[in-house]
Amino acid sequence: MTNEEIYNDAGLSPEEISMMPSYIEEEVDFYDTPAFEKLYEYFAFKTNQMPYNTAKGRDGVPDEWIIDWLAANEQ
Numbered sequence: 001m002t003n004e005e006i007y008n009d010a011g012l013s014p015e016e017i018s019m020m021p022s023y024i025e026e027e028v029d030f031y032d033t034p035a036f037e038k039l040y041e042y043f044a045f046k047t048n049q050m051p052y053n054t055a056k057g058r059d060g061v062p063d064e065w066i067i068d069w070l071a072a073n074e075q
Contacts, residue, residue, distance in 0.1 A: 010042035031063040
């Protein structure tokens with residue numbers, strides 16, 4: 001699944017999708033944005049791809065996990 005398909009499946013708006021490259025390149029803070037909230041719900045609950053302890057912030061940071069996952073998926 002491409003990042004574009006993930007963005008659409010997670011319900012990101014066109015404006016949120018247009019910001020994703022800036023978030024992935026860490027030019028703009030991703031945490032606490034509507035895109036983060038939607039992608040968190042997508043990865044943590046809809047697809048269960050994010051490890052539970054990362055989703056809870058116990059052994060990882062959810063926003064970093066999402067960005068790292070999306071950056072690796074672009075490769």
